[in-house]
Amino acid sequence: MMKQSTANWPGVTMWQDVTAVWLHVKACRVNIWGTALCGLLGLMVVAAATALPPGRGIAVIYPDIGEPYRSVFAKIIEGIEEQTRSRVPSFAIGASPNLQEIAGELSRQDIRVVIALGRNGLKFTAGLDRNIGVVAGGVLSIPETEARNISVHSLAPEPGLLFARLNAFMPGARRVFVVYDPNQNAWLMRLAKEAARARGLELVSFEASDLKTALRFYQDILASADPRTDALWLPQDSTTVDEGAVLPLVLQETWTRNLAFFSSNVAHVRRGALFSLYPDNAEIGRQLANSALGYIASNGQGPRGVFPLKAVLLAVNVRTAGHLGVNLADKQNFDLVFPGR
């Protein structure tokens, strides 16, 4: 009951204050900077009405990185704060972070779980007190041995979601080809095989530990795939998805042969992939917050391991879709459309 009344109060005040500012602006003929002060007051009320109270128990550690990637972490943190309904202390980690200082601050604020974003954020948590739990996000994957003790929310889209979207665009699809480096994506391929089977698809996967081998597999796939029933998937794999050699080959040959290919990298949609699922940063933040809250609620007994990305948005290349004859009846539901105009 109390919560209800406090939630309403700032809104009313905000409206009254905006009205007051407006009346002042109307009346103000000379002193424009006086108007500025009144307006500022009004906006502060708006900000206060929508501001979050300080939170307890959860902190965020993220890499101090330049734009445009800085915005990615900013959005994730917004999602975390939205879910926890609190202002979460966050620490940007530069090239030489002061571990002691941050550890002291975490202790002072009684932090029980740290949400570590990015490789550097995760790396930093290795030096923290073991009593502080770690939930990781904003990374593709980490060695499975390291993931045994923590919960890692990967940026790799859940294969099942990719296959569901493939089915929607291409109901006749039966096989999905993929070339991957087992050192990077063995964990994901295990999930992908199950997900494909569940959707009535066959995942035809090839392991390649170097680019040369990968290229040979791609050439074979592109020569033999049947555009009516087959599709190619490019995962996030720095060995087998080389931007200089593999991508141009895949783009050209799939266009020429009318073969659908989709990617886990949204930039490939801009280049000509049919679709991609890319991270919904605010939703990632909410999921990380849930995981951290769960850790606190269960006294550190939350789930462990690497989890694929479920908070996804859909990017589609309408030009490629037109070329492949894919019907995009519900295109208003796409989050990102290429080409722009």
Added chain:
Amino acid sequence: MSRSFIKFLCALLLPVWVDAALAQPLEEEDLAMAYGDKATVSIATGARQDLRRAPAVATVITVADIKAMGATDLDEVMETVPGVHVTRTANQYFSSYGFRGINGIPTNPQVLVLQNGVQVNDLYRGDKGEAWSDLPLENIARIEIIRGPGSALYGADAFAGVINIITKTAADTPGTEFGVRGGSFNTRNAWVQHGGKLGDVDVAAYLRVGSTDGHKEIIRSDAASKLDKLFGTHASLAPGPLNTGYDAVDAGLDLGYGKWRLRAGYKLRDNLGTGVGVSYALDPVGKEKSERINADVSWSDAQFARNWGLGFSGSYLQYSEDVTTFNIYPPGTRFPTGVFPNGMIGSPGRWQRQVRASGYATYSGFAGHSLRFGLGHEDLNLYDVRTMKNFLLNAAGTPVPNPVSGVLIDYSGIQPHLVPHRRFNNYVYVQDEWNFARDWTLTAGLRNDHFSDFGSTANPRLALVWDASLDLTAKLLYGRAFRAPSFAEQYTINPTANGNSALKPESIRTLEAAFSWQARKDAQINLSFFRYDMKDTIRAMPNAVAGTGSTFANTGKQNGRGAELELVWDLSRTVRFSGSYSNQKTIDEATNTDAGYAPHHHVYARADWRFAGNWLLSPQLNWVAERKRAVGDTRPAVPDYTSADLTLRAERGKGQWSFAASIRNLFNATAREPTLYAAAVPGRPDIPTSLIPYDLPLPGRSFYLQAAYSL
């Protein structure tokens, strides 16, 4: 100067070599594989895009572009758009956006300006309003510019081009940001913006307050100088400085709830200087005030039912222009009808209201077709006019001083400068996007507008798009568009240019061919060709009876052709080069000579170099060349100019300060925009042919510093 520019060009290219030595941080590899390269990530992390697409030759300016170019005003953005050149008019130093040589004399009513899809253009002159002054960019999420006709979708005034300014929503501006900016000409700005949630409602709010003394370049000779020469008087204030200062307040509120969105805005411009002066005679004290209040509410559901989308919107705009005093001519000015010892003074005002309602439906149930239907109603009412002045105009348009010179008399009932007028419009449109063969799409659209005063006009649009290969798309576009006569052209009372209520709309037919080529994985080239024919162009023509002034008439014909070439090239992971070359040639068919004013050649180039994580250095240059005089104007050609700007920016996240520093017109180049020329009026030696003989000077070198803090 040439050496300076060689150095500057070196500075444009320097980042490429420097960057080659820098390694990409490991951290970015993961992010690049999930979010894409830097070109994609800023799109992918932005707000959901509007999917209302129609094939066109278009440019989209993002927040990242705005930051890189160091722009703080819409004018600075528009100058970077291929095919567009921003010129100035003497009155209020109003910025006029010339698209492809269509300049709109003296302003730009041929360009439709929208804010969040709602028309901004005013009713009086049909442009963005004489007291526009500027539009700050802190609260702008995206600017979409279409070159070419758009009447088949947007209706009136989408003639030479369409500018749609998209403001930030709560998703675009999370948290609270405070900012201050100051610099040359005693320019001071402060703003605050906030995005958040109030219960289930997304809230974005913005307030900006600013003021500037404006640049004070010297006008060597003005219209009063001409009268001085004629009558042996010494009234002119030339040589003297421009009057371009103003005070500004901008505010916006954006509320989103489910499928509903409510926006409201306020724009105040006060103490706005008169530029050179409203009659091209220097006026150091004249001030104008304008207020723009707007609100719109919309609802849309892209999946209202199977294969159906539905939406509607309603909008309200209240706009006033209220002049405290215009010193139209300085004290001591003599006309054939007498002397103005206290100067020729006026205090006009206009008040208008625009109410709009529209709805649309989309249907995708026919294989290969995407249909869109829409209809709407507009109530456009310039309901009040005030005309206070110390003179009356005689039958020839010559001012006759009041008996008591210094006293203003309300002539609103006797000789208002404009008769109030109300116009209604009902429209309906349909568009079909037909994918008739693999890689081929034909988009056909037609809109019919019925105006209560000048009747109906139907405007078609056809666009054939061929995805020729993986890397190449070709478009062939045809469209017809119209510009509604402005209320000034219909109902002005001034014998030098009387209104004509029988005017028809101006019309234009445009044919375009456009090619988009992904030349390399990191380089995109766009090439477009155009030609157009304008007819029924509205101009003031001398009346049949000599000595009775002029009246607006549909008389002009103009044709034009040209091309635009654009390049965006990511030279490395941290360096991007973008640039364009635009060419146009426009012929006035009445004289079969160049229509004048607009540059035949225009080059824009910019390099964006990100370094040391958060730093961005962006040099840019702008070359404007070959602006011919109008026929009969014997003045030497307007000199070409090349201006360079430099912006350094440090972007930091929440809880930290971000900084930007800009130098505009780095090498202090002399840059001028052409002034109008009018053919001599027989028997009226007091009306000179070129009122400002030495053209309009643009600001010299200027400096700006900005700091912003995010919470």
